[in-house]
Amino acid sequence: MAFVSDTLLIVIHPLKSKPLDIMKKIEIYTTNTCPFCFAAKDLLAKKDLDFTEVDLSGDAAGRAALKERLNGLTSVPQIFIGDTHIGGCDDLYALEKSGELNTLLGE
Numbered sequence: 351m352a353f354v355s356d357t358l359l360i361v362i363h364p365l366k367s368k369p370l371d372i373m374k375k376i377e378i379y380t381t382n383t384c385p386f387c388f389a390a391k392d393l394l395a396k397k398d399l400d401f402t403e404v405d406l407s408g409d410a411a412g413r414a415a416l417k418e419r420l421n422g423l424t425s426v427p428q429i430f431i432g433d434t435h436i437g438g439c440d441d442l443y444a445l446e447k448s449g450e451l452n453t454l455l456g457e
């Protein structure tokens with residue numbers, strides 16, 4: 351929306367007013383039949399946040415690599431903000447409820 355001034359953008363979406371190199375990347379590991387994955391993506395979409403989805407459906411090697419990275423955790427979704435592993439769907443909603451999600455994204 352090139353016609354929207356920077357000032358107006360700050361009013362519309364405080365997180366997106368941050369330069370892209372400051373806004374932390376959101377990465378979510380999912381499978382395509384997982385209701386918790388849909389719920390987590392739904393929250394991110396409702397907050398109009400861009401995220402990178404890694405769909406591990408049918409990807410045994412990918413799931414094994416994620417399990418290794420997360421010291422044995424096997425469930426999806428698994429969500430990262432920048433280099434920080436924040437956990438799964440419940441953890442994402444808890445962070446949103448407490449207001450910490452915006453802090454994590456914007457700091």
Ligand SMILES: N[C@@H](CCC(=O)N[C@@H](CS)C(=O)NCC(=O)O)C(=O)O
Pocket residue numbers: 383384385386387424425426427437438439440441
């Ligand atoms: N409390 C977890 C629940 C996640 C969950 O149960 N995911 C299921 C798929 S919908 C799963 O990965 N189950 C297989 C496993 O735990 O290894 C969350 O909020 O993310």
